[in-house]
Amino acid sequence: MRLSSLAQVLLASTTFALDESLGSTLNVTVLGASHNRSTLECWALKSGWETSAEPGTSGSSVLDLGAITGNATFTTLPAGFDGGRHNAPALQWVVFLSGLAHITLPNSTTEARVEGGKNGAILALDTADVSALGHYTTYPSQERTVALEIPLPKGEVPGHRVLHTGPCRGEELLV
Ligand SMILES: *[C@@H]1O[C@H](CO)[C@@H](O)[C@H](O)[C@H]1NC(C)=O
Ligand SMILES: *[C@@H]1O[C@H](CO)[C@@H](O)[C@H](O)[C@H]1NC(C)=O
Ligand SMILES: *[C@@H]1O[C@H](CO)[C@@H](O)[C@H](O)[C@H]1NC(C)=O
Ligand SMILES: *[C@@H]1O[C@H](CO)[C@@H](O)[C@H](O)[C@H]1NC(C)=O
Numbered sequence: 001m002r003l004s005s006l007a008q009v010l011l012a013s014t015t016f017a018l019d020e021s022l023g024s025t026l027n028v029t030v031l032g033a034s035h036n037r038s039t040l041e042c043w044a045l046k047s048g049w050e051t052s053a054e055p056g057t058s059g060s061s062v063l064d065l066g067a068i069t070g071n072a073t074f075t076t077l078p079a080g081f082d083g084g085r086h087n088a089p090a091l092q093w094v095v096f097l098s099g100l101a102h103i104t105l106p107n108s109t110t111e112a113r114v115e116g117g118k119n120g121a122i123l124a125l126d127t128a129d130v131s132a133l134g135h136y137t138t139y140p141s142q143e144r145t146v147a148l149e150i151p152l153p154k155g156e157v158p159g160h161r162v163l164h165t166g167p168c169r170g171e172e173l174l175v
Contacts (some may be wrong), residue, residue: 028123029122031088033126035126038133044160046125060100068150069153072148073097076144083139084137086135087127091157094149095149098116099143101114101138105136106133146174
């Protein structure tokens with residue numbers, strides 16, 4: 001190993017090994033279902049932070065999101081758009097990049113406000129076979145909401161621990 005690359009490895013492992021500001025787990029808001037109704041929960045993903053050995057991110061903190069499948073979609077919603085009541089079309093990640101999604105549940109006061117950005121990833125799992133009424137989504141910001149929809153393989157939900165009902169709260173999210 002050349003001295004310069006040895007130095008890089010040492011630098012990577014000493015400077016970036018532990019980023020405590022990332023918290024112990026990645027927590028995500030989940031639109032799930034129980035007893036044929038959509039639910040909102042906060043999940044701590046089981047896969048933990050690891051130190052990347054990949055060129056380009058080597059030494060930084062990464063976390064395995066598990067398998068995905070099928071066709072991903074880049075979705076744009078105009079400011080003020082009303083998505084109405086609907087079910088998740090498939091088990092999927094919805095990663096909000098900009099704007100604001102306001103999710104409410106029929107016959108419930110539980111709601112979630114998901115801002116686009118680093119805490120914008122949610123899991124939408126309330127497909128029609130498990131939730132009769134689905135959920136409502138509106139996009140009440142002044143800007144366009146942009147999201148990536150990334151389907152999961154059938155039945156393959158990332159390993160997790162349920163932290164509580166209701167969406168993840170500020171102190172549970174990335175700073
Ligand atoms: C996620 O929640 C757990 C349990 O409350 C907490 O220990 C962890 O630090 C949180 N993660 C972030 C990024 O805040
Ligand atoms: C992905 O899109 C292509 C082209 O529209 C389509 O033929 C294919 O069936 C889609 N795959 C899935 C898994 O939906
Ligand atoms: C529950 O929500 C559905 C859909 O919004 C509505 O049609 C129904 O009247 C509600 N039921 C009650 C008891 O509020
Ligand atoms: C969920 O509710 C719908 C409408 O009431 C009903 O048709 C369906 O059979 C129910 N599904 C389950 C799994 O209970």
